[in-house]
Amino acid sequence: MQDILLGIKxxxxxxxxxxxxxxxxxxxxxxxxxxxxxxSSLIGISFGTFFSMKHFPNKxxxxxxxxxxxxxPPVVIGLVVYLFLSSSGPLGSLELLFTAKAMxxxxxxxxxxxxxxxxxxALNSVDPMIALNAKTLGADKFQVGLTIxxxxxxxxxxxxxxxxGRAIAEVxxxxxxxxxxxxxxxVMTTAIALQxxxxxxxxxxxxxxxxxxxxxxxxLFIFRLADxx
Amino acid sequence: MSKKIFxxxxxxxxLVVCLSMTTVAAFxxxxxxxxxxxTTSVNxxxxxxxxxxxxxxxxxxxxxxxxxxxxxxxxxxxxxxxxVVLVHSKKQETKxxxxxxxxxxxxxxxxxxxxxxxxxNPAHIKGYDFSQIMGSIAKTKSPFISRGDKSGxxxxxxxxxxxxxxxxxxxxxxxxxGAGQGVTLLMANEKKAYTLTDKATFLKFxxxxxxxxxxxxxxxxxxxxxxxSVIPVNPNKVKNVNTDLANKFTKFMESKPVQNYIATYxxxxxxxxxxxxxxxxxxxxxx
Numbered sequence: 001m002q003d004i005l006l007g008i009k010x011x012x013x014x015x016x017x018x019x020x021x022x023x024x025x026x027x028x029x030x031x032x033x034x035x036x037x038x039x040s041s042l043i044g045i046s047f048g049t050f051f052s053m054k055h056f057p058n059k060x061x062x063x064x065x066x067x068x069x070x071x072x073p074p075v076v077i078g079l080v081v082y083l084f085l086s087s088s089g090p091l092g093s094l095e096l097l098f099t100a101k102a103m104x105x106x107x108x109x110x111x112x113x114x115x116x117x118x119x120x121x122a123l124n125s126v127d128p129m130i131a132l133n134a135k136t137l138g139a140d141k142f143q144v145g146l147t148i149x150x151x152x153x154x155x156x157x158x159x160x161x162x163x164x165g166r167a168i169a170e171v172x173x174x175x176x177x178x179x180x181x182x183x184x185x186x187v188m189t190t191a192i193a194l195q196x197x198x199x200x201x202x203x204x205x206x207x208x209x210x211x212x213x214x215x216x217x218x219x220l221f222i223f224r225l226a227d228x229x
Numbered sequence: 230m231s232k233k234i235f236x237x238x239x240x241x242x243x244l245v246v247c248l249s250m251t252t253v254a255a256f257x258x259x260x261x262x263x264x265x266x267x268t269t270s271v272n273x274x275x276x277x278x279x280x281x282x283x284x285x286x287x288x289x290x291x292x293x294x295x296x297x298x299x300x301x302x303x304x305x306x307x308x309x310x311x312x313v314v315l316v317h318s319k320k321q322e323t324k325x326x327x328x329x330x331x332x333x334x335x336x337x338x339x340x341x342x343x344x345x346x347x348x349x350n351p352a353h354i355k356g357y358d359f360s361q362i363m364g365s366i367a368k369t370k371s372p373f374i375s376r377g378d379k380s381g382x383x384x385x386x387x388x389x390x391x392x393x394x395x396x397x398x399x400x401x402x403x404x405x406x407g408a409g410q411g412v413t414l415l416m417a418n419e420k421k422a423y424t425l426t427d428k429a430t431f432l433k434f435x436x437x438x439x440x441x442x443x444x445x446x447x448x449x450x451x452x453x454x455x456x457x458s459v460i461p462v463n464p465n466k467v468k469n470v471n472t473d474l475a476n477k478f479t480k481f482m483e484s485k486p487v488q489n490y491i492a493t494y495x496x497x498x499x500x501x502x503x504x505x506x507x508x509x510x511x512x513x514x515x516x
Contacts (some may be wrong), residue, residue: 038242086309088307088308092469097296098310164363180296181293181295195408196412197273197412198273199437199439
């Protein structure tokens with residue numbers, strides 16, 4: 001269809017002329033989602049490992065909660081975080097609203113349950129003999145954890161990639177807490193929404209194509225990295 | 230992976246956390262920062278994009294423009310997340326000021342909405358009598374798309390129904406979109422329906438050949454007057470607002486050079502300027 005061809009043409013144009021605004025937007029998307037996924041992985045993987053190893057009451061119930069949180073609507077998270085960071089909200093004095101930091105916070109909340117939930121699933125499918133063997137070889141709890149994590153590394157990497165995919169593609173949370181401000185909080189998804197609203201469909205499609213390309217390259221990079229072990 | 234590598238990673242990540250947090254602490258509101266909450270129709274016209282850099286230079290300030298629907302723009306201001314608003318909905322603005330959140334309504338410019346619809350005009354609407362116009366649409370059960378999102382355009386649309394003493398809500402032909410102006414127009418085009426729109430968005434989309442089924446049917450007239458005003462947020466009711474810069478922005482928008490700029494804005498792209506500045510508005514328009 002002609003519009004899509006125009007979109008591809010515009011994508012090439014923006015990329016190869018090093019359009020400042022476009023590259024700025026790409027960089028910000030990567031920064032916000034990258035940092036968010038970094039923190040989410042830290043929290044999610046540690047929690048996931050701890051959770052899958054320990055035995056405690058109501059474990060199943062907490063699992064249901066985690067699974068529910070995996071599907072939290074980004075726009076709702078955006079609204080709740082906005083209410084917290086708002087000047088009239090409890091954390092208003094931090095003056096984080098309409099900044100990239102607020103976007104990182106919102107995306108971290110969005111992605112942590114996803115990484116935690118998928119990490120738990122990956123760890124649960126590891127042969128329990130592995131943990132037993134490690135224990136008999138004298139490993140302490142911490143080392144056992146690392147062992148099963150290592151065994152499930154492909155599943156864990158898939159969890160992180162899933163989380164990143166969610167973050168880089170969402171618009172509901174970042175637009176609410178970031179405000180889509182040109183130059184400081186405009187990311188790929190909010191830019192696409194804006195271009196669409198203004199009727200500039202070729203630019204909107206172009207940015208969409210670039211976003212998909214970037215996701216693809218990042219996935220490729222992470223999997224190559226994992227395969228080399 | 231050994232314990233050593235893990236500990237190193239842990240320390241590294243804690244460093245990253247600390248580094249990113251160092252710039253978080255703020256002890257006072259940055260005095261040269263202004264947050265304006267405005268509507269999508271104002272921002273998408275590109276006017277603020279041209280005016281804001283001038284303001285920033287003149288007052289050595291940093292400006293954040295948050296562009297959302299009118300309802301949201303005012304709500305953000307109520308919460309102290311904006312210092313000044315630029316919106317176009319007298320009813321909502323009056324409520325905003327009466328509730329104590331805004332100081333004064335400073336009219337800065339105006340233009341007119343348009344009623345667009347299918348070229349064959351099944352409801353045969355014409356003229357400027359809106360009781361008749363809305364009545365015809367309702368009687369012929371012609372499809373009508375509403376923004377349905379508390380935007381300035383939506384508020385105006387509701388007032389037109391009120392003028393005609395008709396309540397269209399719930400009728401099969403009345404479609405509440407909850408979408409932005411562009412999408413609403415595309416929908417009207419698809420369904421060959423009537424809708425209310427600002428002219429700039431319509432002309433832009435029409436120029437790109439996306440609205441082959443639609444044409445402007447009613448253009449202008451008192452009922453379609455669209456007035457834009459700047460309202461500084463009231464520091465007596467809302468904490469932490471930058472009143473100084475808010476007032477400076479108000480003065481800036483009312484200043485002669487800016488008003489003259491507004492008078493010609495859009496002429497190149499659309500043939501006619503998009504707005505009439507306050508200095509050129511006549512008494513019947515200053516409402």
